[in-house]
Amino acid sequence: MAEPAVPPAEGTTDRAYPPATASPSGAPIRPVPFRGGGFAPRSLRFGAPATFLGLLGLWWAATQYGWVSPLALPKPEEVGRAFLDLATSGLLWQHLAASLWRLGLGWVIGAAAGTVVGFAIGLSSLARSTALPMVSAMFPVPKIALLPLFILWLGIGEVSKVATIAFGVFSPMAIAAFGGVDGVDRNLVRMAQSFGMPTRAIVLKIVLPGAMPALLSGARISASIGIILLTAAEMIGARYGIGALVLSAGNLMATDQLVAGVLVLSAMGLTVSKGIAAIEKRVLRWRA
Amino acid sequence: MDLIATGLGHAYDGLTVLDDISLTVASGEIVALLGPSGCGKSTLLRMLGGLERPATGRVEMRGAPPAASLNPLTYVFQDFALVPWRTVAGNVALPLEHHRLGADERARRVAEALARVGLSDFAGAYPRQLSGGMKQRTAIARAFAVEPAVLLMDEPLSALDAQTRDLLIEDLVRLWTETRFTAVYVTHNVAEAVRLGHRVVVLSRRPGRIRAIVEIAEPLDRRREGSPALGAAREQIWDLVRGEAAAADREMVHG
Numbered sequence: 001m002a003e004p005a006v007p008p009a010e011g012t013t014d015r016a017y018p019p020a021t022a023s024p025s026g027a028p029i030r031p032v033p034f035r036g037g038g039f040a041p042r043s044l045r046f047g048a049p050a051t052f053l054g055l056l057g058l059w060w061a062a063t064q065y066g067w068v069s070p071l072a073l074p075k076p077e078e079v080g081r082a083f084l085d086l087a088t089s090g091l092l093w094q095h096l097a098a099s100l101w102r103l104g105l106g107w108v109i110g111a112a113a114g115t116v117v118g119f120a121i122g123l124s125s126l127a128r129s130t131a132l133p134m135v136s137a138m139f140p141v142p143k144i145a146l147l148p149l150f151i152l153w154l155g156i157g158e159v160s161k162v163a164t165i166a167f168g169v170f171s172p173m174a175i176a177a178f179g180g181v182d183g184v185d186r187n188l189v190r191m192a193q194s195f196g197m198p199t200r201a202i203v204l205k206i207v208l209p210g211a212m213p214a215l216l217s218g219a220r221i222s223a224s225i226g227i228i229l230l231t232a233a234e235m236i237g238a239r240y241g242i243g244a245l246v247l248s249a250g251n252l253m254a255t256d257q258l259v260a261g262v263l264v265l266s267a268m269g270l271t272v273s274k275g276i277a278a279i280e281k282r283v284l285r286w287r288a
Numbered sequence: 289m290d291l292i293a294t295g296l297g298h299a300y301d302g303l304t305v306l307d308d309i310s311l312t313v314a315s316g317e318i319v320a321l322l323g324p325s326g327c328g329k330s331t332l333l334r335m336l337g338g339l340e341r342p343a344t345g346r347v348e349m350r351g352a353p354p355a356a357s358l359n360p361l362t363y364v365f366q367d368f369a370l371v372p373w374r375t376v377a378g379n380v381a382l383p384l385e386h387h388r389l390g391a392d393e394r395a396r397r398v399a400e401a402l403a404r405v406g407l408s409d410f411a412g413a414y415p416r417q418l419s420g421g422m423k424q425r426t427a428i429a430r431a432f433a434v435e436p437a438v439l440l441m442d443e444p445l446s447a448l449d450a451q452t453r454d455l456l457i458e459d460l461v462r463l464w465t466e467t468r469f470t471a472v473y474v475t476h477n478v479a480e481a482v483r484l485g486h487r488v489v490v491l492s493r494r495p496g497r498i499r500a501i502v503e504i505a506e507p508l509d510r511r512r513e514g515s516p517a518l519g520a521a522r523e524q525i526w527d528l529v530r531g532e533a534a535a536a537d538r539e540m541v542h543g
Contacts, residue, residue, distance in 0.1 A: 194363045196386075
């Protein structure tokens with residue numbers, strides 16, 4: 001053992017070792033390089049506001065200094081004014097209420113049906129061999145292609161729009177639910193059976209909570225799909241609704257209103273996603 | 289209540305796993321089932337509690353289970369099988385909830401079971417917050433809460449480290465001394481079998497047959513690691529097991 005060349009630093013309680021550069025045998029000594037770390041991204045606190053402010057600044061500069069034509073992109077303040085006009089005239093709320101009502105109803109119907117069918121696929125051989133092929137065949141069809149058919153069947157009113165949204169929400173929800181049920185630890189099911197728990201209790205107390213993470217991620221995905229379908233359906237035939245607002249603004253070249261409508265859609269998506277994140281945090285507390 | 293297995297046999301894909309197992313577990317005794325991995329001892333245990341259908345033979349219960357028993361044949365699993373979204377108390381209450389018990393009676397059973405395994409202070413903890421030993425003690429409390437007639441324990445200590453295992457063996461000895469429970473205890477560990485078994489049933493490797501049944505007279509609470517009173521039994525069991533293990537080691541694993 002070589003004598004320490006440097007005395008231990010003052011104030012250190014542990015014995016301080018000097019940096020070794022040569023061993024008694026004369027072989028060179030190198031520090032072990034650090035190779036771990038990384039692959040663990042986290043959200044920086046001011047990342048989101050900074051990004052939005054940066055984008056806003058870029059937009060403002062581009063319109064202010066004439067980098068883009070005012071016909072192509074309105075100024076931020078014009079969009080703000082259009083938004084305020086819409087809000088104060090009450091028109092915005094009329095559009096928003098129509099949209100939220102359709103989205104909410106369509107999503108609830110589609111998600112409930114999807115969850116039930118997904119559970120059936122996950123739990124019964126009969127459902128798995130009949131409903132699963134049906135869901136798989138339905139999933140890739142762009143549901144907006146069915147809207148004309150729904151209009152023929154159900155009329156141009158609310159029902160056809162809600163049906164389109166419900167239909168679009170149904171398949172991703174069914175697939176998420178069935179995947180979630182399949183992923184439930186079978187040892188827990190056997191445990192429940194070994195204690196003589198009835199099937200109903202096993203489904204409610206073991207399978208449902210076990211599938212909950214998958215159900216919530218299904219809810220997240222299907223809500224986004226719902227917003228897409230909502231906008232598309234409102235563009236095809238609606239007097240009120242954010243989609244109708246955006247379309248009519250486009251027809252009138254009122255880009256300020258158009259962009260205001262698009263921002264409302266974005267806010268709607270963000271709100272839904274934040275809401276589901278809050279539910280996840282509460283319901284999945286046990287995972288932490 | 290006694291548990292009687294007669295001529296149990298089982299085969300997976302034409303490969304005989306268990307052959308002609310006949311066994312009686314008398315009330316109040318712990319029967320250790322000892323065998324090398326793959327000898328079908330866990331399959332045998334699943335048959336004893338009705339979680340698996342035997343290809344041949346039958347399992348029967350003789351006599352009535354205790355009046356307070358909600359689930360006469362109750363398992364303790366190797367992987368604990370705790371529900372991660374329920375607290376310790378919630379896990380113990382789970383098998384009580386589908387029975388017609390008053391809220392008081394349910395709470396009493398949960399509290400009593402947790403007290404028995406020394407987890408009263410952790411009633412509100414979630415499984416992820418517990419050590420392996422505490423998880424298995426929770427599972428044992430859950431089993432005791434339904435007042436089983438026969439406990440079916442499937443390598444309950446295999447997922448634990450050596451120190452925790454010793455502590456839990458002592459817990460089990462104490463619990464047996466207090467309550468005289470009946471149990472079938474599956475293990476591949478000779479020391480565990482000798483510490484906890486009134487009788488040790490040594491199974492042969494595939495196909496699993498009963499090679500020998502070794503009775504150990506020494507009372508459970510007087511047994512110590514390496515005590516001479518257990519020496520003869522341990523030697524005898526080791527000799528039986530060694531041959532099996534060596535032969536299994538030279539064999540290709542099926543499937």
